[in-house]
Amino acid sequence: MREQADAPGGLSPISPENLPGRLGGSPDATSFGPIAIQIRRRAEVLGYDPDSLTDHQRAIVEESLQDPGQDICIASGYLAQLKAESDFADVPAEEMTPARYQELAARYNGGPYREGDQAQAYGRGFGHPLENARDALR
Incomplete structure (x- = not known):
């Protein structure tokens, strides 16, 4: 290094x-x-x-x-x-549901352990700051 x-x-x-x-x-x-x-x-x-x-x-x-x-x-x-x-690979962005975004967040956080409690909690918490992020990008 x-x-x-x-x-x-x-x-x-x-x-x-x-x-x-x-x-x-x-x-x-x-x-x-x-x-x-x-x-x-x-x-x-x-x-x-x-x-x-x-x-x-x-x-x-x-x-x-x-x-x-x-x-x-x-x-x-x-x-x-x-x-x-994912099983929603072909779903356009405008048709993504909060549940699908939560699944992506859990996959991002947990990788092969995405079904675990920590990754699922991360996924559930994903939507909370989403509106703030959208507002910031406007």
Whole structure:
């Protein structure tokens, strides 16, 4: 891993090693960034094999944590993949129901454990800030 200089004001750039609150475990299995997505998922969305990342590829993936625009695009790409794998893959956006959005949120949060209590609670809570987000985009 290459050295990163501190950002202005003494804050370090976002990276798996310096994010507060990580409880340990593999950085590849921990969600990072403003939209909270795992390094391995970021790699997949960017077209890399997460199990065989080169140092250069890992640097590109980790640098994507620094840019909120990339973060949004990567999370959007992952959501598109999750929707494509669902039973409502062909449903147009204007026909998506709150229940379908909740399922996507649970899939995003829980991955293979999307049926678990935590992922389901995340899915149920997804709709609450949705109106605020819509208002902010207007």
